[in-house]
Amino acid sequence: MAKLYFNYAAMNAGKSTTLLQASFNYRERGMETVEFTAEIDNRAAPGAISSRIGLQRNAEMFCTDTNLYEVINNRLTAHPIDCVFLDEAQFLSKSQVLQLARIADELGIPVICYGLRTDFRGELFEGSAQLLALADDIRELKTICHCGRKATMNLRIDETGAAVTSGETIEIGGDDRYTALCRKHFFEAFSKEN
Numbered sequence: 001m002a003k004l005y006f007n008y009a010a011m012n013a014g015k016s017t018t019l020l021q022a023s024f025n026y027r028e029r030g031m032e033t034v035e036f037t038a039e040i041d042n043r044a045a046p047g048a049i050s051s052r053i054g055l056q057r058n059a060e061m062f063c064t065d066t067n068l069y070e071v072i073n074n075r076l077t078a079h080p081i082d083c084v085f086l087d088e089a090q091f092l093s094k095s096q097v098l099q100l101a102r103i104a105d106e107l108g109i110p111v112i113c114y115g116l117r118t119d120f121r122g123e124l125f126e127g128s129a130q131l132l133a134l135a136d137d138i139r140e141l142k143t144i145c146h147c148g149r150k151a152t153m154n155l156r157i158d159e160t161g162a163a164v165t166s167g168e169t170i171e172i173g174g175d176d177r178y179t180a181l182c183r184k185h186f187f188e189a190f191s192k193e194n
């Protein structure tokens, strides 16, 4: 039976790199893949997944009203699909995660999602919460805090490196706007600003 996978991590743990490697492994064996990324993330070229170590691949974009089940189901009429990869899974809506579950359960295609678990306040993203609830296989990709402990949290920082503790849940950025920290150092930095 095809599974729904959720690989989560803090910022800069190499999620996109891991996705691109896994997708390459499928295609190297002559299998067909479809890649999705969030329309909201414009760090790479529009419609591309890119990793910090220089890998890049074109991807379909999803926004809040994209019906992912319909996109894949329609695509299947033209050619087979062996695996669906989705980056920035934290931006999925609850119903889009249900659509991904149907791709696995009804169309028999594995769906492998990569995303952040929590936002800059340390709270679950909607897409991540639903994936944690529904995924068959949940794995953590690990990265480390400056202290050497596992980094699980994403601190939003301003130009001076100070913690940002209020604002919109979604604010796109990379190394310059976020830093991955262990829980202890996240709350130390966060509470300093409150």
Ligand SMILES: [Zn+2]
Pocket: 145, 146, 147, 148, 149, 181, 182, 183, 184, 185
């Ligand atoms: Zn730490």
